[in-house]
Amino acid sequence: MKFSNKDVLITGLALLAMFFGAGNLIFPPMLGLQSGEYFFWALLGFIVSGVGLPFLGVTAVAKAGGDLELLANRVNPAFSKIITTIAVLCIGPLLAIPRTAATTYEVAIAPLLQSPNAGTVKLALLFTTIVYFTITLFFVLRPSDILVSVGKILTPLLLIFLGIIIFKGVTNPLGSIGEGSYTNPFSKGFLNGYNTMDAIASVIFGMIIVKGIKEKGVTNSSDIAKITIMAGMIAAGGLAFIYLGLAYIGATAGTIFTGDNPGEMLSFISEALLGTPGKIVIGIVMALACLTTAIGLVASCGEYFSRLTNNRLSYNTVAIITTLISLLLANMGLAKILLVSVPLLESVYPIIIVLIMLALFHNFFKGKREVYVYPVGVTITIVLADIIYSIGTSLGINFGFIKQLLNYLPLYQLGLGWFIPAILSAILAVLISTQKTS
Secondary structure (H helix, E strand, C coil): CCCCHHHHHHHHHHHHHHHCCHHHHHHHHHHHHHHHHHHHHHHHHHHHHHHHHHHHHHHHHHHHCCCHHHHHCCCCHHHHHHHHHHHHHHCCCCCHHHHHHHHHHHHHHHHHCCCCCHHHHHHHHHHHHHHHHHHHHHHHCCHHHHHHHHHHHHHHHHHHHHHHHHHHHHHCCCCCCCCCCCCCHHHHHHHHHHCCCHHHHHHHHHHHHHHHHHCCCCCCHHHHHHHHHHHHHHHHHHHHHHHHHHHHHHHHCCCCCCCCCHHHHHHHHHHHHHCCHHHHHHHHHHHHHHHHHHHHHHHHHHHHHHHHCCCCCCHHHHHHHHHHHHHHHHCCCHHHHHHHHHHHHHHHHHHHHHHHHHHHCCCCCCCCHHHHHHHHHHHHHHHHHHHHHHHHHHCCCCCHHHHHHHHCCCCHHHCCCCHHHHHHHHHHHHHHHHHHHC
């Protein structure tokens, strides 16, 4: 069956919606506010890491055959199952999926409650998450229709409501662009984009995108890769455009908003631009953004764990289990989820980035295993050292010597201490493999 241009567009819109979650909404306006007159350079850095890396992730996964497991298998089969399982759990039921539901409650429901007590808050959160995950499961249990449902129904609604806010903010700015607080706006923007964690999501979403393409009758691997990359370009373009609008609105609010909470800023901007209905509009936008992301994540979990168990656990069974776990954890509340999620995701992120970059240069070094093993091994070593130091510190154990060693790494203070060692080890691996074959 021929995959039409319309099908490519729908797939691209579905991928855009899957990427676009809570973090994608709250980070750009705050970035614009804090970067001030340098917001263009900060936004450029944000787009490089928040749009560029996810696009490269989708491209790498498509070229590798459709998912992270096949990509990571180039390092080692056991490593492949471990890193994929960790990534799916982090972006799935343990962290990201519950966070989408909790964020929906915080932004869309909590502001509407009138002086709630603790009991009312818990009941409202429980009711919200039950409705939220019921809708999620409705779409996920119809896997052949996921791309169509998300691409045709949910994404247009998301873009319409978000477009209202951006159009109003650009045509009638809240104020003038204030003075920026960043000394290096590009690097600050890059790090903010890193915090969206979309690079990890990209290698997970690849599973559901490739499956949807195959169900349309496309079986040739090169055609699947081409369609996935085209869909990735559509999603990347949409993200970049949205980020530009949101960052500009944030920058022009610099003279009237003095807080430092991204969620509060988003609510403030919406109400300032649209009045009281603004709270409702941003609530709908946030709910749709989180819902589309949750649908993609639950579906990807279903695909992965069903395959991991050789279909002993069916797709539907895994999807239901994932949803129930996410429902329970979502009722912890957003603050507790964020407290746990950041360090875990930041530990996985460097490994995923290294795998993505190696996959893109796979043909250059002829796919030699050692070129995958060396940089991935070095990155894991640095990440584990950082984890050991953090755990030791929390337990009162002095691992100061580890911190001293880590401080010698270039860019470590920026959270990128793995970057230069990974590049150098990759170059070393290429030289060694070349000598072996010469």
